[in-house]
Amino acid sequence: MRINEHPILKFERGKRIKFSYNGQELEGYENETIAAALHAAGIKELSKSAVLHRPRGFFCAIGTCSSCLMVVDGVPNVRVCVEPLVEGMVVETQQGRGELGGAV
Amino acid sequence: MERFNICIIGGGPAGLRAAIAAGSAGAEVLLIDENDRLGGQLIKQTHMFFGSEKQDAGTRGIDIAQQLVNKVQSMTNVKVYLRCAALGLYDDKVLTVLHEKKYRKIRAEKFIVATGASERMLAFPGNDLPGVYGAGAVQTLMNVYGIVPGQRVLMIGAGNIGLIVSYQLLQAGVEVVAILEGSPHIGGYLVHASKVRRAGVPILTSHTIMQAIGTNAVQAAEICALDSHWARLPGSEKTLEVDTICLAVGLSPLSDLLWQAQCRLTYIAELGGHVAWRDANLCTSEPHIYIAGDVAGVEEASSAMVEGELAGLAAAKSLGLARVDVDTAMSQAREQLIALRAGPVGEKIRTGLALAQMRGDEQHA
Numbered sequence: 001m002r003i004n005e006h007p008i009l010k011f012e013r014g015k016r017i018k019f020s021y022n023g024q025e026l027e028g029y030e031n032e033t034i035a036a037a038l039h040a041a042g043i044k045e046l047s048k049s050a051v052l053h054r055p056r057g058f059f060c061a062i063g064t065c066s067s068c069l070m071v072v073d074g075v076p077n078v079r080v081c082v083e084p085l086v087e088g089m090v091v092e093t094q095q096g097r098g099e100l101g102g103a104v
Numbered sequence: 105m106e107r108f109n110i111c112i113i114g115g116g117p118a119g120l121r122a123a124i125a126a127g128s129a130g131a132e133v134l135l136i137d138e139n140d141r142l143g144g145q146l147i148k149q150t151h152m153f154f155g156s157e158k159q160d161a162g163t164r165g166i167d168i169a170q171q172l173v174n175k176v177q178s179m180t181n182v183k184v185y186l187r188c189a190a191l192g193l194y195d196d197k198v199l200t201v202l203h204e205k206k207y208r209k210i211r212a213e214k215f216i217v218a219t220g221a222s223e224r225m226l227a228f229p230g231n232d233l234p235g236v237y238g239a240g241a242v243q244t245l246m247n248v249y250g251i252v253p254g255q256r257v258l259m260i261g262a263g264n265i266g267l268i269v270s271y272q273l274l275q276a277g278v279e280v281v282a283i284l285e286g287s288p289h290i291g292g293y294l295v296h297a298s299k300v301r302r303a304g305v306p307i308l309t310s311h312t313i314m315q316a317i318g319t320n321a322v323q324a325a326e327i328c329a330l331d332s333h334w335a336r337l338p339g340s341e342k343t344l345e346v347d348t349i350c351l352a353v354g355l356s357p358l359s360d361l362l363w364q365a366q367c368r369l370t371y372i373a374e375l376g377g378h379v380a381w382r383d384a385n386l387c388t389s390e391p392h393i394y395i396a397g398d399v400a401g402v403e404e405a406s407s408a409m410v411e412g413e414l415a416g417l418a419a420a421k422s423l424g425l426a427r428v429d430v431d432t433a434m435s436q437a438r439e440q441l442i443a444l445r446a447g448p449v450g451e452k453i454r455t456g457l458a459l460a461q462m463r464g465d466e467q468h469a
Contacts, residue, residue, distance in 0.1 A: 003250040003276050008150045008164070011250035031140075036249040044234035044321045055320045057234025061241030062145075063138065064222040064358065067232075081241070084140065 002040050017087040034080035034091055035061065035068055046070050046080060047094035070094050108134040108183075110419050111199055111212035113190045113361065116144020117405045118397025118412035119218035120172040125416030126216075127182040130427035134210060135182060136201060138189035142176065143169035144220060145240060146405060148247040150275075151268050153406060165405060166247075172409075193217075193365040197392050214392055214419040217362055218412060221355035221376060221398035226260060229315040235322030239269045239352035246276050254348030258325045259283040262307050264404070266352030267296035273350075274303050281344050284311040284327060286334065314341065316349055325349055357399045365393055374456025375401030383462045385418035385434075386411060394419050401460065403445075403453055410440045 003011065014030030021038065028037025035058050038046070045055040046068050058068035063082035072078040073090050076098025080091070110126045112119045115137030123135040141147065149165020163171075176182050188203040199210045223238030225231060235254065237245075239261070242253045257278055259270050262285035270280045283300065288310050290297050297307060310330045317324040329340035356377040362369060367380045368389035379401050380388040387394050396415040397408035414437040421430045445453050 001252050001255075003246065003252055005277075006250070007275050009166075009247060009250070013250070032249050036245060036251055039245060039253075040249075040251045046234070049232070054232055055234055056232060057236075057321070059225070059236065059241060060223050060238050061244040062222065065238075082139065 001042075017085065019085060019087070019089040019091060021091045022093055028085045030085070030087075032085055034070070034072065034078075034083050034085050034089070037085045038080070038091070045093070048096065050096040053096075069098065071098060076100065105198070105209045105211050106134070108132050108210065108212040109423055109425065110134075110214045110216065110416070111136065111210055112216045112218060112416075113193075113199070114144065114218035114220055114397070114399075115139070115142035115184070115186075116218060116220050116397060116408070117146050117168070117172070118220075118399075118408040118415075119144070119216070120169075120176055121409040121412030122216045122218060122396055122416035122419075123176050123182050123412075124172065124179070125413040125433070126420045126425075127176075127179045127416075128428050129417060129420035129430055130425040131181065131420045131423065133179075133182040134185065134212065135176065136185045136188040136190065136203075136210075138187065140186055142173045142184065142186070145243075146172075148240075148243040149405065150247055150272060168405075168409075190219075190361055193361055193393065195366070195390070195392075213423055214394065216394040216396055216412075216415050216419055217399055218395070218397045218408075218415075219358040219361060219399045221357050221402050223351065224354045224356055226313070226351055226353050228313050230318065230322075231316060233316050233318050233322050234320065235318065235347055236316055236349045236351065239265050239350055242269055242348075242350050243272065246272060252276050252278050253350070254322075254346075255279060256281050256346045257348040257350055258313070258327075258344055258346040259350045259352060260313055261285065261352035261354075262290045262292060262297065262309070263352060263354070264292035264296060266350075267292040267300055269350065269352060270300045270305060271296065271303070274300070274305070280305045281346050282311075282327075283307045284313060285309045286312045286330060288332075313349065317343070322347055322349055355398060355402045357402060359399055362388065362393070362395070362399070365390055367393055370460065372401070372456045372459050374452045375460060377402075379460050381460060381462050384438075385422075386415040387418065387422075389462075401453065401456055407441060407444045407453075410437050410444065413437045414441070 044057045058081045061081045068081045071092040109131040111134045146165045146169035191200040314326040329337040394415040396411040
């Protein structure tokens with residue numbers, strides 16, 4: 001859920017842009033991360049862990065903990081907590097470790 | 105290969121002040137940061153800082169960040185690379201980076217590592233569930249992107265970060281169900297604790313989380329009271345319905361680059377983990393590498409900024425650059441650090457720093 005009224009901060013959001021999440025069309029804003037856009041859309045589960053297939057979300061949001069890895073435009077292991085959202089991006093839940101080599 | 109006098113890694117409070125100090129002394133400076141913008145964690149600090157006027161007391165972190173960024177951008181001898189991640193730092197004074205997705209090398213005579221710290225995890229069943237977030241992550245989501253982390257939050261940790269982030273959650277219209285603190289005492293300043301208490305948030309000392317409950321995300325948390333030996337008090341277990349568990353249980357220095365550069369590191373619990381040995385000028389065992397800010401020992405932004413200034417001045421001085429009165433500025437910075445770390449609140453950090461300081465015979469000439 002997005003904050004619209006805040007006692008101190010004023011949020012100047014960029015342009016509204018569309019992206020795809022597991023085949024579903026979602027909207028976010030320019031200048032926000034993929035993780036932020038997904039969270040605003042109510043999506044907290046970003047990947048399934050490699051061994052026990054447990055759901056994983058982000059934890060640190062500064063790109064250091066590797067809890068938020070997703071497949072973005074076919075590239076696995078993208079840290080979506082620091083990767084900016086781009087119009088038309090294809091974002092998918094990552095299953096386990098992800099395969100290298102699929103990317104161009 | 106581009107060449108600079110001083111290259112600073114990390115554009116948070118320490119790195120920004122280091123860049124300003126080194127630049128003012130006359131150095132050709134490169135400041136790199138892996139993010140899209142400078143400011144580090146200051147960009148989400150909506151609260152006003154404490155301390156004296158010299159350390160920007162009474163100013164909000166977000167405004168301090170803007171002032172420092174404006175200053176850096178006005179200096180013609182300070183260059184900034186954003187989206188530039190350090191990969192390796194070598195003894196021939198070459199730094200390899202990934203800049204705008206391109207690999208390149210940068211040569212500098214001195215490097216200042218100001219990479220900061222990262223959020224600590226706490227061990228409990230279910231701690232990997234979506235909805236368990238570090239306090240810094242909650243601040244990013246809320247204060248940078250304007251998105252609430254959830255509707256009902258359980259905060260773990262009543263240090264300054266736990267208290268401040270709880271208050272910020274309230275400001276964003278989120279319910280904070282409780283703040284748990286394992287120790288019998290509130291670690292943060294009373295002024296912050298009073299603010300959240302007045303808003304009706306209970307601070308439960310000698311309490312901890314037993315597990316996070318949920319299938320695809322956090323739905324509840326089981327908590328319990330602790331006895332004087334930190335053991336669970338039988339019968340005190342309670343389940344709280346929450347969708348977010350926020351961990352504010354401390355930070356660890358991000359010292360990866362210092363390990364790789366073969367600086368001498370040592371584990372000092374008081375400083376948050378592994379930190380580099382340093383001399384009085386914040387120079388590590390590798391004479392071309394300085395440190396400043398949380399990577400040198402987890403403290404807070406005010407001391408990080410002064411450390412940045414000291415390291416920036418010292419690095420410039422070591423190159424014979426002294427456009428300003430570097431010696432006076434350095435002793436002023438040292439005095440400010442002493443003042444910031446004075447009193448009972450600074451005792452832990454003083455103990456830690458004493459352990460991290462090189463003895464006279466270990467220092468560089």
